[in-house]
Amino acid sequence: MENLWSDSEAKGMNDLDSLVYMSRLIGANTELVVWGGGNTSIKVTEPDIAGNDIEVLKIKGSGSDLKTIRHNQFAHLRQADIVPLIERKDMTDEDMVDYLDKCMLDPKNPRPSVETLLHAFLPFKCVAHSHADAIVSLTNNVDQQKVLTDVYKGNMGLVEYIRPGFLLSKLVGEQVIQNPNLRGVILAKHGLFTWGDTAKEAYDRHIDLVTEAETYLKDHQIKTLTHGHTHDLDPDKQKSLVEILTPMMRGLISKTSKKVLKYDNSKEIMNFLSYQESPELSQIGPATPDHLIHTKQKPLWVELDKSGDSNAMYTSLKTQLDDYVINYDKWYEQHTSGSDIKLDPFPRVILIPQLGMWTTGKDAKATTITGDIYHHTINVMTKSEGISSFISLSDQDAYDMEYWPLEQYKLTLAPPDKDLASKVALITGAANGIGKAIAATLATEGAHVFLTDIDETKVQEVVEELKDTIDPLRISGCSMDVTNQQSIKESYSQLIRQFGGIDILVSNAGIAPDGAIDTLELADWQRSLDINTTGHFLVASHSLRIMKSQDTGGSMIFIGTKNIPAPGAEFGAYSVAKAAEGQLARIIALEGGEFGIRANIINPDAVFQGTNLWSDKIKEARASAHGIDVTKIEEFYQNRSLLKKPVFAEDVAEAALFLASDRSSKTTGAMIPVDSGVKEAFPR
Numbered sequence: 001m002e003n004l005w006s007d008s009e010a011k012g013m014n015d016l017d018s019l020v021y022m023s024r025l026i027g028a029n030t031e032l033v034v035w036g037g038g039n040t041s042i043k044v045t046e047p048d049i050a051g052n053d054i055e056v057l058k059i060k061g062s063g064s065d066l067k068t069i070r071h072n073q074f075a076h077l078r079q080a081d082i083v084p085l086i087e088r089k090d091m092t093d094e095d096m097v098d099y100l101d102k103c104m105l106d107p108k109n110p111r112p113s114v115e116t117l118l119h120a121f122l123p124f125k126c127v128a129h130s131h132a133d134a135i136v137s138l139t140n141n142v143d144q145q146k147v148l149t150d151v152y153k154g155n156m157g158l159v160e161y162i163r164p165g166f167l168l169s170k171l172v173g174e175q176v177i178q179n180p181n182l183r184g185v186i187l188a189k190h191g192l193f194t195w196g197d198t199a200k201e202a203y204d205r206h207i208d209l210v211t212e213a214e215t216y217l218k219d220h221q222i223k224t225l226t227h228g229h230t231h232d233l234d235p236d237k238q239k240s241l242v243e244i245l246t247p248m249m250r251g252l253i254s255k256t257s258k259k260v261l262k263y264d265n266s267k268e269i270m271n272f273l274s275y276q277e278s279p280e281l282s283q284i285g286p287a288t289p290d291h292l293i294h295t296k297q298k299p300l301w302v303e304l305d306k307s308g309d310s311n312a313m314y315t316s317l318k319t320q321l322d323d324y325v326i327n328y329d330k331w332y333e334q335h336t337s338g339s340d341i342k343l344d345p346f347p348r349v350i351l352i353p354q355l356g357m358w359t360t361g362k363d364a365k366a367t368t369i370t371g372d373i374y375h376h377t378i379n380v381m382t383k384s385e386g387i388s389s390f391i392s393l394s395d396q397d398a399y400d401m402e403y404w405p406l407e408q409y410k411l412t413l414a415p416p417d418k419d420l421a422s423k424v425a426l427i428t429g430a431a432n433g434i435g436k437a438i439a440a441t442l443a444t445e446g447a448h449v450f451l452t453d454i455d456e457t458k459v460q461e462v463v464e465e466l467k468d469t470i471d472p473l474r475i476s477g478c479s480m481d482v483t484n485q486q487s488i489k490e491s492y493s494q495l496i497r498q499f500g501g502i503d504i505l506v507s508n509a510g511i512a513p514d515g516a517i518d519t520l521e522l523a524d525w526q527r528s529l530d531i532n533t534t535g536h537f538l539v540a541s542h543s544l545r546i547m548k549s550q551d552t553g554g555s556m557i558f559i560g561t562k563n564i565p566a567p568g569a570e571f572g573a574y575s576v577a578k579a580a581e582g583q584l585a586r587i588i589a590l591e592g593g594e595f596g597i598r599a600n601i602i603n604p605d606a607v608f609q610g611t612n613l614w615s616d617k618i619k620e621a622r623a624s625a626h627g628i629d630v631t632k633i634e635e636f637y638q639n640r641s642l643l644k645k646p647v648f649a650e651d652v653a654e655a656a657l658f659l660a661s662d663r664s665s666k667t668t669g670a671m672i673p674v675d676s677g678v679k680e681a682f683p684r
């Protein structure tokens with residue numbers, strides 16, 4: 001492992017600066033920690049509020065991530081109040097948390113890490129802790145003792161697995177105090193602690209010890225896993241099976257609470273899935289307790305008939321998922337103390353040979369974290385198996401970790417779910433105007449939003465903008481031509497692989513050609529029908545198939561126009577095609593009802609802001625049709641409305657949000673005007 005410490009970068013840093021610098025070096029290396037794992041600390045002498053010099057422990061706050069940690073994400077505690085605790089025999093988690101709260105010097109700091117006592121009990125200035133894959137690979141096998149002696153020749157402390165908390169801290173603290181010359185302490189099936197007089201010293205030792213572990217693992221792989229099949233599935237076949245299977249899977253695991261899915265067929269995953277040993281190996285358990293929080297104890301390994309018969313695949317998948325849930329329930333019953341509320345029983349990781357891995361969770365962050373972690377689980381399993389035989393936490397330890405009250409407590413601190421949490425929306429014509437405003441509004445309310453538009457550059461710009469301002473993981477998109485079936489298929493394939501399916505369609509893409517009927521070119525008429533009618537049909541029909549496969553309902557929102565109930569002269573190609581769109585929406589409401597799929601229409605009028613629809617040419621044409629000057633057109637539309645107010649894209653987005661959410665769960669086949677009140681266009 002490369003030592004990334006740079007003396008020139010670290011020059012002139014104070015203690016906390018160098019701790020932040022070291023923390024980020026550790027955090028940036030996923031072979032050491034992933035997603036919030038690990039922690040670091042430093043002990044410094046500083047004046048307290050009364051001006052008396054005291055020893056202050058600065059330790060990573062709970063919930064922060066080492067790779068991006070900032071100065072204000074460390075908790076500051078009075079070290080002298082913590083050290084005497086090592087004399088106690090035991091302490092409950094609740095008492096420990098309560099006690100540490102009272103040692104905090106600044107209540108504005110985050111709460112300290114659950115491993116704070118361990119840091120405090122180590123009598124050294126700087127402490128670093130990681131869950132390094134290589135270290136865990138040395139301990140998660142039946143020959144742990146021999147392996148560790150071979151690698152570290154007795155200069156390394158070892159504590160057998162127990163859950164983090166007071167006892168683990170006491171055991172480590174006592175071992176180090178009695179053996180001050182140890183190079184570090186390994187926590188079996190958990191990770192590594194090192195220390196030093198400076199952050200650099202603690203970091204250097206950490207990297208040295210991990211490097212020695214890596215070298216040993218590399219040189220002592222006595223077993224190689226065997227490939228169970230020689231050929232890979234044809235990529236097109238794999239892709240089409242994934243497209244059929246994923247929405248079914250999403251529906252089946254969303255029975256208790258809605259989930260999103262993320263698909264992964266990277267080389268590392270496909271290799272693991274191909275080994276003959278993997279079905280068994282994958283069921284042994286997690287590499288570390290912090291992996292388990294995200295992956296659960298076991299993934300679901302599915303053997304599937306890959307002939308492509310979707311009914312057979314559904315039945316087979318359902319049977320194996322049902323078995324997983326039954327086994328989870330049994331496991332819960334066997335290990336519960338009776339007071340825990342049973343958690344969601346569905347798998348977080350689903351593995352299917354020749355197809356890939358799916359991770360499941362409440363949002364894209366959860367599926368991404370779980371996916372990243374499972375890559376490391378595979379790394380540890382295969383390396384441990386290579387030198388010996390992989391082992392994991394006992395069933396009871398795994399249970400105690402999944403149901404650890406401190407972890408459950410952390411979940412209660414999360415903000416309540418937003419209206420569209422765990423839902424997935426696809427929006428057409430999302431690069432500007434109404435489509436863009438709807439994308440921003442739905443994403444702000446928690447939805448995963450997939451933006452599509454014919455303009456590839458523009459849609460990517462908007463995707464980047466929303467990623468920056470709202471959420472980098474819940475926003476995605478690509479170019480899509482609503483008149484081209486292949487283009488639609490490709491976009492939906494990407495949507496399915498990223499988020500698992502679709503709950504909300506916002507069918508918005510449109511054009512506004514003008515011209516009187518007697519002079520209208522057939523090509524212009526046809527193009528309006530292609531985009532303003534057939535385009536809606538194609539995306540709706542594609543979405544319907546996926547929604548039916550998920551069997552969890554859905555909402556389709558069609559952006560119509562005031563022209564549906566009140567057409568305009570010299571606007572025939574547009575008004576006729578949009579009227580057909582309105583009828584299409586009502587047909588979908590008729591056909592979708594029994595599946596819980598709703599379809600509604602929003603009729604905006606005169607939304608000038610940020611839209612391509614109102615080109616200069618259209619403005620000229622509509623001004624002339626109404627016999628007014630083109631510079632007065634916005635004012636004209638505003639004044640003809642009952643409310644005499646301009647209509648903005650954001651106003652349309654509010655109506656879309658209502659129709660997308662369960663707040664409108666009893667509304668289908670409806671037409672909602674967002675036009676500031678145009679009496680000719682009252683729906684009837």
Ligand SMILES: [Zn+2]
Nearest residue numbers: 038129190191
């Ligand atoms: Zn840890």
